[in-house]
Amino acid sequence: MFEPSETMMESRQEVMVSPVGDSQPTVRIAHFLKPSVPFNDPLISEVPSSYLPSPSVFDLKKWLLSVKLIGWPGTPRKWIHWVDSMHSTYQSLWKKVGIYDAIMGTKCHFLKDEDLIFGIAERWCSETNTFLFPWAEATITLEDIMILGGYPVLGDSVHKPLETQGLKTIEEKLILARQETRRTAARKASLHHWMTIFMNSGREIEHEAFLVAWLSIFVFPGKSFLVNTIVFPIAIHLARGTAIALAPxxxxxxxxxxxLLKQTMVALTRNVADASVEEHLQLELRSLFYLVQIWVWERFVVLQPKPKLINHGNPVIGRWDRVKALKIGDVRSVIDSAMDDFVWRPYAIFASKHRLFYAENSMWVPLDHPLDNEIMSFIIWMRISELVGLDCIERYLPHRVSMQFGIDQDIPGSVTLINEAPEIAWNYYVRPITDSKVYIPSRFFEPDVTTRYVEWWKECVQGHQDPVKNLVQRKRSPRTWKKRNNDANTQPGFPPKYRKSSSFGSSSGFLLERSESNQIGVFSSPFATGKTDVSVANGADISAEKKNLIEDGGPKCDMKTKEMSSFAFATDHGTIGQVDSQMKPLVEIETETSIAGLQEAVEKENGNQGSQQSSLAYYRVNLSWIEEDNSDAFDMFVVDLESRISKVERMLAELKQ
Known part of the structure; x- marks a missing residue:
């Protein structure tokens, strides 16, 4: 079991293979994010039960579900003018607190592709917070939120209170201003009226009011385009130059x-057999779902429309401003067969803007000195943590998707997280660094997986109605990118609610929309379990599982504003010797030498150097080759290969002596 005090990375000699099986196995020093399943651990990780796909492709119209994406706002023309008018005065401050790209990105407009959103949501697993594809795991990470969305991973908690009287006085002024916006016929604190009052007003708190509008519309959107009082402290801190970690x-x-979306889809799909069901539900999702769609566009080449060229220094997300989606008939089948077309590191082309994240050469960076923000951000991206939101806490497990950071992938180990309260989860997010150094891969490097990962994933997928057999093999790009001269400068919350239209009732403040004549409803109570409990009102239990809070990652607390620890890192110098010993490989073997030696040993053992079976190319691991009727052959191959590798390692050890 992984403990918080353990180091983040490890390096060891392993037999590695391409994740798509288009290369020969190589014995080399590989780098992994911890924890990996120990070699002597009989309890090998399993793909969670929610990997099981829905019985059929989800049809939004068929199941009478309306999904309202509140976190996909339009961009009012008045807002764009306000951004432009504030830019010259406050751009340096926005850059200091890490929100410049996020603010400038609000001038973009993103066209919605609901088929793509539902297609990718079918593959979501709430137990691991990852997408489970037939060929691997992937997810939206803090890297995506920072590089694509422009939100900072460093800073204080979003729950940081206002501690001085001066800051509290500013909050009182904002509260009075909000009351002023309610003096209309609608008697609502409309953001349109808020902008009218403050835009170019020259008032003392105009910048704070601007940030309140930005947070209420584009970061933590609420219902009906209203001013959200919960963001007042965040806006005040940002206006005073205090960085707030918005990305988590x-x-x-x-x-x-x-x-919530995945569980609702599964619940409705399982109950379609009931002919009496004529329920029409409206599901409101308040998170920034446009980032989900753009995440898909950045990584799935076959689903990607042509992006726009952007000027140097402009937000990365501007590539997708007003870009129309491709017309895809069956998004799900395209996603499931996109093994060769998935881009693990799409932002490496922006090396000129993020030189350290996407360096030309791999490097080890010592952590025994004060770290700059880039190194800190890179570490936060890649280490297990808990994400503290305004009204939720979620597990963050990057070791399951390490190839997204250019790091090799092994079987991910299990993790126990304790997140009973926001302050505990936040302290875990900002815990001290215990590694003595961190490995940053080259942006040209394509990571591999261990051979045991290939076997494990194949067994997991086949155990859940293996969809891999339907994959279509396509030609893959070379394993190593060829560096070109112009590469470096390539430009290419609130709790979700169901609206209630009858007196059916509510649960923990989360409501349901249903017609008077029907008996099925869907409830949601993230405060209770951190996940969604989906139930049938007439007594048929759709999903009655209650997860242990520690394992499930759900908060059991009221989200009252409490003081959080400020963001800080400290290196544990007492572990340097131990970490260094972990990082040193047993035997340094160049890739070419290891392959040649392994090939020679295979041929020598077979006694037939001309035989096809003696070639490692014959034994290459190809994920598209793994089908149900080939499982025995694959198992024999793995055992045989491991035996040969052991013999080669013994031979190398003898030669070294």
Missing amino acids: AVLASIYRDLS
């Missing part, structure tokens, strides 16, 4: 809503 809060809400 944004990502936590996305994880929560993906789980």
Whole structure:
């Protein structure tokens, strides 16, 4: 079991293979995110039960479900003018607190593709907060939220209170201003009226009011385009130059809503056999779901429309401003067969903007000195943590998707997280660094997987009605990118609610929309379990599982504003010697030498150097080759290969002596 005090990375000699099986196995020093399943651990990880796909492709119209994406706002023309008018005065401050790209990105407009959103949501697993594809796991990470969305991963908690009287006085002024916006016929604190009052007003708190509008519309959107009082402290801190870690809060809400959408889809699909069901539900999702769609576009080449060229320094997300989606007949089948077309590191082309994240050469960076923000951000992306949102806490497990950071993948180990309260989860997010150094891969490097990962994933997928057999093999790009001269400068929350239209009732504040004549309803109570309990009102239990809070990652607390620890890192110097010993490989073997030696040993053992079976190319691991009727042959191959590798390692050890 992984403990918080353990180091984040490890390096060891392993037999590695391409994740798509288009290369020969190589014995090399590989780098992994911890924890991996120990070699002597009989309890090998399993793909969670929610991997099981829905019985059929989800049809939104067939199941009478309306999904309202509140977190996909339009961009009012008045807002764009306000951004432009504030830019010259406050751009340096926005850059200091890490929100410049996020604010400038609000001038973009993103066209919605609901088929793509539902297609990707079918593959979501709320137990791991990852997408489970037939060929691997992947997910939206803090890297995506920071690089694509422009939200900072560093700073204080979104629950940081206002501690001085001066800051509290500013909050009182904002509260009075909000009351002023309610003096209309609608008697609502409309953001349109808020912008009218403050835009170019020259008032003392105009910048704070601007940030309140930004947070209420584009970061933590509420219902009906209203001013959200819960963001007042965040806006005040940002206006005073105090960085707030918005990225974990944004990502936590996305994880929560993906789980809610997936569970609702599964619940409706399982009950379609009931002919009396004529329920029409409206599901409101308040997270920034446009980031989910753009995440898919950045990574799935076959689903990607042509992006726009952007000027140097402009937000990355501007590539997708007003870009129309492709017309895809069956999104699900395209996603399931996209093994060769998935881009693990799409942002590596922006090396000129993020030189350290996407360096030309791999490097080890020592952590025994004060770290700059880039190194800190990179570490936060890649280490297990808990994401503290305004009203939810979610698990963050990057070790399951390490190839998204250019790191090799092994079987991911299990993790126990304790997140009973926001302050505990936040302290875990900002815990001290215990590694003495961190490995940053080259942007040209394509990571591999261990051979045991290939076997494990194949067994997991086949155990859940293996969809891999339907994959279509396509030609893959070379394993190593060829560096070109112009590569570096390539430009290419609130709790979700069901609206209630009858007196059916509510649960923990989460409501249901249903017609008077029908008996089925869907409830949601993230406060109770951190996930969604989907039930049938007439007594048929759709999903009655109650997860242990520690394992499930759900908060059991009221989300009152409490003081959080400020963001800080400290290196544990007492572990340097131990970590260094972990990082040193047993035997340094160049890739070419290891392959040649392994090939020679195979041929020598077979006694037939001309035989096809003696070639490693014959034994290559190809995920598209793994089908149900080939499982025995694959198992024999793995055992045989491991035996040969052991013999080669013994031979190398003898030669070294």
